[in-house]
Amino acid sequence: MIRLVEWTQSFVAPEEIELQQPFVETAHRLLEQRSGAGHEFLGWMDLPSSFDPIELQRIKEAGQNIAKQANLLVVIGIGGSYLGARAALHMLQHSFHDLLPREQRPLQVVFAGHQMSATYLAELLELLDHYEVAVNVISKSGTTTEPALAFRTLKQYMEQRYGIQGAAQRIYATTDAKRGALRKLANEAGYETFVIPDDVGGRFSVLTPVGLLPLAAAGIDVDALLQGAKRAQSELRESDVRKNPAYTYAALRQILRAKGKAIELFVTYEPALHYVGEWWKQLFGESEGKDGKGLYPASADFSTDLHSLGQFVQDGARTLFETVIKVKNPRRSLQIEEVADDLDGLNYLAGRPLQQVNDTALEATMLAHQTGGVPTILLELDDMSAASLGYLFYFFEKAVAVSAYLQGVNPFDQPGVEMYKSNMFALLGKPGYENQRERLATMAKVRES
Numbered sequence: 063m064i065r066l067v068e069w070t071q072s073f074v075a076p077e078e079i080e081l082q083q084p085f086v087e088t089a090h091r092l093l094e095q096r097s098g099a100g101h102e103f104l105g106w107m108d109l110p111s112s113f114d115p116i117e118l119q120r121i122k123e124a125g126q127n128i129a130k131q132a133n134l135l136v137v138i139g140i141g142g143s144y145l146g147a148r149a150a151l152h153m154l155q156h157s158f159h160d161l162l163p164r165e166q167r168p169l170q171v172v173f174a175g176h177q178m179s180a181t182y183l184a185e186l187l188e189l190l191d192h193y194e195v196a197v198n199v200i201s202k203s204g205t206t207t208e209p210a211l212a213f214r215t216l217k218q219y220m221e222q223r224y225g226i227q228g229a230a231q232r233i234y235a236t237t238d239a240k241r242g243a244l245r246k247l248a249n250e251a252g253y254e255t256f257v258i259p260d261d262v263g264g265r266f267s268v269l270t271p272v273g274l275l276p277l278a279a280a281g282i283d284v285d286a287l288l289q290g291a292k293r294a295q296s297e298l299r300e301s302d303v304r305k306n307p308a309y310t311y312a313a314l315r316q317i318l319r320a321k322g323k324a325i326e327l328f329v330t331y332e333p334a335l336h337y338v339g340e341w342w343k344q345l346f347g348e349s350e351g352k353d354g355k356g357l358y359p360a361s362a363d364f365s366t367d368l369h370s371l372g373q374f375v376q377d378g379a380r381t382l383f384e385t386v387i388k389v390k391n392p393r394r395s396l397q398i399e400e401v402a403d404d405l406d407g408l409n410y411l412a413g414r415p416l417q418q419v420n421d422t423a424l425e426a427t428m429l430a431h432q433t434g435g436v437p438t439i440l441l442e443l444d445d446m447s448a449a450s451l452g453y454l455f456y457f458f459e460k461a462v463a464v465s466a467y468l469q470g471v472n473p474f475d476q477p478g479v480e481m482y483k484s485n486m487f488a489l490l491g492k493p494g495y496e497n498q499r500e501r502l503a504t505m506a507k508v509r510e511s
């Protein structure tokens with residue numbers, strides 16, 4: 063589970079949290095009664111407890127099938143169709159999974175379609191012949207350009223290598239039940255398909271086949287992931303802002319925003335949680351960055367980034383606060399040994415667990431940053447298990463929904479992401495975008511003049 067251990071009370075007094083109760087209550091009711099803005103996208107709320115066991119079994123079987131037919135799974139997707147699976151694999155697999163002896167890593171997962179770098183895709187393609195390959199292409203809309211371009215190329219590769227039918231047995235599509243180009247293509251090609259429910263938005267879809275199929279293929283315990291989320295679903299239904307840590311966290315964020323903080327820095331001291339930070343950034347950035355409002359979600363890996371960003375956080379613009387995620391019971395431990403010469407002067411640490419130094423760095427840094435005028439929120443995650451990660455996913459989904467309602471925006475739409483796409487289509491000469499292309503050309507002329 064996740065505990066909200068402490069926050070800098072000199073910045074936000076407990077009474078200020080309690081004053082938020084009426085507003086939190088309202089946001090809670092909007093969620094519970096499915097009556098707030100974007101209420102048609104609340105399918106994620108009951109997902110853990112209502113997951114169809116037959117569909118879950120089919121996901122697990124497809125995962126086993128992938129692991130039998132392939133030793134490399136290419137997951138194609140972007141945004142919510144990519145970040146959840148990557149966050150979970152990065153946290154739950156061995157830190158050096160790719161270095162494990164081949165027999166200990168039956169299936170490797172790589173990602174594509176999360177950007178449009180020719181170098182990235184070309185360098186992936188040139189290695190595929192060394193592996194038995196399967197592909198999971200994921201897109202809720204079925205039309206997003208980045209994964210569509212990657213899939214167009216990888217589909218060609220798969221069909222050239224395995225034949226049309228052979229490729230169709232190795233390609234799995236996760237998309238809308240009925241709509242979109244990917245649904246049409248998958249139906250015509252005969253791919254096994256999985257559905258992203260209509261009422262679950264992309265950034266809330268990690269606990270659907272979007273995340274679960276790649277994880278099942280990689281041998282992750284998806285039952286435990288869902289169990290952890292189910293526990294969060296039950297525990298985080300409490301409407302009292304003082305008793306529900308997800309709501310306390312939501313209220314704290316909005317109070318700090320009202321006090322002039324503009325950036326929330328998501329900090330972890332475990333490299334395994336790096337992509338949890340990336341997933342968290344989309345969840346909060348897309349849910350709250352609207353109407354000229356919102357906290358800019360940033361992430362940092364400490365103590366690594368204390369040697370790069372530490373100066374700014376300590377002494378730079380006082381526009382940020384930190385949300386620190388501490389893992390109470392990390393996956394491994396290591397003791398610092400005494401050495402005869404003590405040339406590094408570290409024998410004073412001999413006999414102590416290395417984790418004690420990492421934890422002390424966390425404590426010391428929080429104190430330093432608070433002294434420097436940076437409020438901090440400390441959240442504690444039990445451990446690095448699938449169940450704890452499932453709980454974490456649900457915790458932040460619940461928190462962002464309430465936080466966005468407190469901020470007065472719809473948590474579940476993302477109108478702002480369309481502009482770059484339509485500009486790109488216009489500049490690429492996509493039919494139907496001629497007028498916009500002319501407008502942009504005029505703008506470009508003005509820019510050059």
Ligand SMILES: O=P(O)(O)OC[C@H]1O[C@H](O)[C@H](O)[C@@H](O)[C@@H]1O
Binds near residue numbers: 201203205209264476
């Ligand atoms: O799953 P897709 O429909 O391909 O969408 C992938 C991503 O792209 C969109 O532009 C939105 O920014 C995200 O919320 C979404 O997760």
